[in-house]
Amino acid sequence: MNISNTSASSSPGFAIVGVAESDLGKVPDKTAVELQAQAARRALLDAGLTLQEVDGVFAHTDDRFPSLQLSEYLGIRPRYTDSTNVGGMSNLLHIRHAMAAIAAGMCEVALITYGSTQLSDGSRKLTALVEDPRSPRGQFVVPHGHLSPIGYYAMVAQLHMQRYGTTSADLAEIAVAARRWAALNPMAYRREPLSIEDVLQSPLVAEPLRQRDCCLVTDGGGALVVTSAARATSLKKRPVLVRGIAERFSHHYTPFDLDDWLDTDVAATAEQAFRMADVTRKDIDVIQIYDHFTIGVMQSLEELGFCARGESKDFVRNGRLGPGGAFPINTSGGGLSYGHPGMFGIFLVIEAVRQLRGECGERQLPDPKLALCHAPGLVFSANTTMILGV
Amino acid sequence: MGIAQRPLPQPTGSTKAFWEATRQDRLLVQKCNACSTLQFYPRLFCRTCLSEDTGWMESSGLGVIYTFTINHRAANEHMKEHVPYAVAVVTLDEGVKMMGAMVPGHLASIRIGARVKVVFEKVSDELSLPRFELLEAS
Numbered sequence A: 001m002n003i004s005n006t007s008a009s010s011s012p013g014f015a016i017v018g019v020a021e022s023d024l025g026k027v028p029d030k031t032a033v034e035l036q037a038q039a040a041r042r043a044l045l046d047a048g049l050t051l052q053e054v055d056g057v058f059a060h061t062d063d064r065f066p067s068l069q070l071s072e073y074l075g076i077r078p079r080y081t082d083s084t085n086v087g088g089m090s091n092l093l094h095i096r097h098a099m100a101a102i103a104a105g106m107c108e109v110a111l112i113t114y115g116s117t118q119l120s121d122g123s124r125k126l127t128a129l130v131e132d133p134r135s136p137r138g139q140f141v142v143p144h145g146h147l148s149p150i151g152y153y154a155m156v157a158q159l160h161m162q163r164y165g166t167t168s169a170d171l172a173e174i175a176v177a178a179r180r181w182a183a184l185n186p187m188a189y190r191r192e193p194l195s196i197e198d199v200l201q202s203p204l205v206a207e208p209l210r211q212r213d214c215c216l217v218t219d220g221g222g223a224l225v226v227t228s229a230a231r232a233t234s235l236k237k238r239p240v241l242v243r244g245i246a247e248r249f250s251h252h253y254t255p256f257d258l259d260d261w262l263d264t265d266v267a268a269t270a271e272q273a274f275r276m277a278d279v280t281r282k283d284i285d286v287i288q289i290y291d292h293f294t295i296g297v298m299q300s301l302e303e304l305g306f307c308a309r310g311e312s313k314d315f316v317r318n319g320r321l322g323p324g325g326a327f328p329i330n331t332s333g334g335g336l337s338y339g340h341p342g343m344f345g346i347f348l349v350i351e352a353v354r355q356l357r358g359e360c361g362e363r364q365l366p367d368p369k370l371a372l373c374h375a376p377g378l379v380f381s382a383n384t385t386m387i388l389g390v
Numbered sequence B: 001m002g003i004a005q006r007p008l009p010q011p012t013g014s015t016k017a018f019w020e021a022t023r024q025d026r027l028l029v030q031k032c033n034a035c036s037t038l039q040f041y042p043r044l045f046c047r048t049c050l051s052e053d054t055g056w057m058e059s060s061g062l063g064v065i066y067t068f069t070i071n072h073r074a075a076n077e078h079m080k081e082h083v084p085y086a087v088a089v090v091t092l093d094e095g096v097k098m099m100g101a102m103v104p105g106h107l108a109s110i111r112i113g114a115r116v117k118v119v120f121e122k123v124s125d126e127l128s129l130p131r132f133e134l135l136e137a138s
Helices: A032-047 A066-074 A089-105 A118-125 A136-140 A150-164 A168-182 A195-203 A266-277 A293-302 A345-355 B016-023 B079-080
Strands: A012-021 A058-060 A109-116 A204-206 A220-228 A241-250 A286-289 A368-377 A382-389 B028-032 B053-057 B062-071 B085-092 B098-102 B115-122 B130-132
Touching: A012 A032, A032 A066, A032 A109, A032 A220, A058 A066, A066 B085, A089 A109, A089 A220, A089 A345, A089 A368, A089 A382, A109 A345, A109 B130, A150 A204, A150 A293, A150 B062, A150 B079, A168 A195, A168 A293, A168 B079, A195 A345, A195 A368, A204 B062, A220 A345, A241 A266, A241 A345, A266 A293, A266 A368, A266 A382, A293 A368, A345 A368, A345 A382, A345 B130, B016 B028, B016 B115, B016 B130
Parallel strands: A058 A109, A286 A368, B098 B130
Antiparallel strands: A012 A220, A012 A241, A109 A220, A241 A382, A368 A382, B028 B053, B062 B085, B062 B115, B085 B098, B115 B130
């Protein structure tokens, strides 16, 4: 098997066969490992697989040695593991690494997890992580009082506003659309109505971004099960095939080499993913874009090529991204309203898979066949675009 | 003064000269002696030609604001008394980008593309931090 060619017409390919969240929101009585284990149990039941069949573990937390922590908790002895951490997109990277490992015969059933108690931890200890004062970030960013990541995305928003005339009300459209989707999702953390005016009245954090331009802080975890398309045909649910996936990586928290902060590597990942899937933007029915900050969605819509550079402000107006809108995205309610336990990548995939399976109840899109997920890592430091199909 | 609550840089071998210069109100940009490429921040070797023979060029300290934000929440205990404060990424006239806090005041005049000059804030006996000041408003 060759992971560079997984289109339905050629090689057998790879499939996501199980997805689940753990408990979400405020979960003070569970650890990050327990949230991963809980999500893993649910994802395996969703797939119709047992723990004993898992032979690859791809775990991601803020702690050290996450794949060993999880394997011990689950009582399994996988023959392949990977805990690569490139920020919020890490679990999408794990999907690609799982495909490579399966293709190479190094594992067959890959369990991919994430878990965090960011909300409960935050309420227990208020001190943030101390950056090594010898690191590039510690010498050339932190001493200036820069808030990160929000400060960097605020700087991106300033660029977008200056270059294209985008307004705070345009940014607020993203948050309002997310909240309207969350109202249709029983799992979402914030479901009460939110208006453009509410967003504009929320406190400034890093200009021009306000509190409601920012993702939530919650506890929670998620799990995916990935295997070969051949194995997937004998499992419980309709397999969701990985049709295209591509990544690029550049910096850590010090993006001084990047010429234009509105021209990151998103476009390169999109081009490669579309080419691999052999489909076009018009073919995509479901779109899940990492919404850590409202401006991030506008930046991604443009760089993914769903609208022209500078046109996202018009593209998102009048509720076009929300329920009933012409361009529905982030149907779970996203990081802005469904939940955001530190890293959101896995939840983009969970929602895309559920949409393709037709499991989304009130928020279900009509008969979707193809989904696109896009996620960055850290501060436009890494990017991935993935296309899924049924 | 709350030094303990203020995160300060800890120079390494490759950045020592940079931080020693800021104490003398001079801004240095690392320059490769082999291929003349500039890089910021200073590194062990030139990323363009891999030469370890690197030196310094003295920056004019002038540049333009590439982008900025105004923080309404403090990033650390020390900055709490300074909220709101601006942090900018500046493209120096020499061509490299770097970050610095803007000097207090004139928040409404801060614009992308505004001309700035570097100034230095003495934060301890050993360290001065580069900051930026608007040229028009100063």
